[in-house]
Amino acid sequence: MTPNHRPFRAAVVVAAAVLIPLAACRNESKLASIIPLSPTVAPGAIGYELYQAHCAACHGRDGRGDGIARTFLGVTPRDFWNEPFRYVSTLDGTATEEDLAQTIGLGRTNGEMPAAPWLSDEEIASLAAYVRELNRLGWVGRLTSEFQSDGLTSAEIEQIATERVTPEEIITVTAPGWHFRPDVATGRELYMQSCASCHGPDGRGDGLDKPLDERGRPITVRDLTRSPIRGGSGHIELYKRIRCGVPGTPMPAQEALTDEQVWQLVFFTQYLAGKPKGVHR
Ligand code: HEC
Ligand code: HEC
CATH class of the missing domain: 1.10.760 (Cytochrome Bc1 Complex; Chain D, domain 2)
Known part of the structure; x- marks a missing residue:
């Protein structure tokens, strides 16, 4: 368009x-x-x-x-x-x-x-x-067709559905320490390890062959060099996307990375996009 x-x-x-x-x-x-x-x-x-x-x-x-x-x-x-x-x-x-x-x-x-x-x-x-x-009612429907034959009562199903939409592992985003320096070489190394398999070696979103979302519909891996970042391209939102992943899509959460490693990836993602480094949402 x-x-x-x-x-x-x-x-x-x-x-x-x-x-x-x-x-x-x-x-x-x-x-x-x-x-x-x-x-x-x-x-x-x-x-x-x-x-x-x-x-x-x-x-x-x-x-x-x-x-x-x-x-x-x-x-x-x-x-x-x-x-x-x-x-x-x-x-x-x-x-x-x-x-x-x-x-x-x-x-x-x-x-x-x-x-x-x-x-x-x-x-x-x-x-x-x-x-x-x-969203919870959607879970009730899916769980009902999946588990009712196993004898779960509707009250039990309601409860599981409520648990499925209730956040438990909420992350907090804290600014990196004073000694932190964004470094393209470090960012690239982490990127090659954790991201390039899907986003491609140059960030162009060409690492996966015909990716699908959770419901089996075709999806595109984001081209980090030119596509808009939908959740928000500021530091904090990028931190959340990288740490928490994008549920419903192949983009996984990254629980094993340290805080500093996630920050390096935040800056490297912005570097790929050629964005100014000012702090915005
Ligand atoms: C002009 C169309 C439009 C209107 C009006 C609209 N939305 Fe959306 N909404 C979208 C689109 C498109 C998406 C999917 C965004 C994406 O996948 O990046 C979305 C996504 C969402 C999401 C999902 C966010 C997530 O984390 O996945 C929520 C929640 C939402 N909308 C709530 C609302 C509510 C509440 C309203 C009314 C105040 C509303 N929307 C009005 C188009 C609209
Ligand atoms: C298994 C494949 C896969 C891996 C690994 C992966 N991603 Fe993604 N990524 C995706 C897909 C697919 C999307 C598009 C999701 C969508 O359509 O909402 C995406 C979306 C994104 C977005 C855009 C989110 C938004 O708000 O629009 C960013 C930024 C991103 N990835 C960065 C990374 C970084 C950095 C890494 C490494 C830590 C990484 N990804 C690892 C598949 C992957």
Whole structure:
């Protein structure tokens, strides 16, 4: 998509974001039949109205990533039922409240997942809880078909599903010590050991043959020399991506690296992208 198409695309997305919920309100009974029956996400649930007003155009009325505006996007909106959250700060593949709030308030993916600066902190928190609940219900569905024949009760399944979306191994990002110096040679050595097999020796994303995501859909390994970094290209976000990986994709967490090694990789990733080294999100 050339830059000239962006205003048009933005206009279509904004129009869809406004019109679809309006159309939906006119036909609440039809909507109720589409929304899954769980009262935690049905009309009246906390976050429901906000979700329909601000998110359904892209993510779909019931959060399966199939909103009408998705056709105008270069990146598929997340299916909250079936996909994990990708931009996380945990080692167990779950997203914290803060991860979700950051996604919703500040946006990701260079605006394909748009920022929503008009929402208050409380509104963002209720939306975060709402999408997490959709994610949990997805687990309930999968676990039910997997384990019900093993005799697990629905209460047990509910509990396992809740555990699956509850963060336990949250990382903290601390600035490297005063003696730390970003060093291209060290960064490159670590990169060749831990990253080049997928991202290619020069960072061009050509290390894997036909990679797939967790659901078996074709995926591209990021070209670190030119593709935008979707989760955020600042030091802290890059640290989280490298340490925690990108759940739902082949990009693995790196638990064995020391803090300094991760920082070297952060700077080396920015070096590959030719970015200025200022601290930003
Ligand atoms: C213009 C379309 C659009 C709208 C409107 C939109 N999103 Fe998204 N959203 C996306 C896209 C596209 C992605 C996938 C980004 C990616 O994969 O990098 C996404 C991803 C997400 C994610 C997943 C982040 C992660 O860690 O994987 C969350 C959570 C999310 N959106 C919540 C919301 C909420 C809540 C709203 C309403 C306030 C909303 N979105 C509105 C397009 C949209
Ligand atoms: C097993 C393959 C694999 C390995 C190993 C790997 N990556 Fe990735 N990486 C991927 C894939 C696939 C994506 C794209 C994920 C997506 O589409 O959301 C990705 C995405 C990224 C991103 C972009 C995240 C964003 O927010 O858009 C960065 C940065 C990155 N990798 C850096 C690294 C670094 C540094 C290493 C080494 C420590 C590494 N990767 C190791 C497969 C890998």
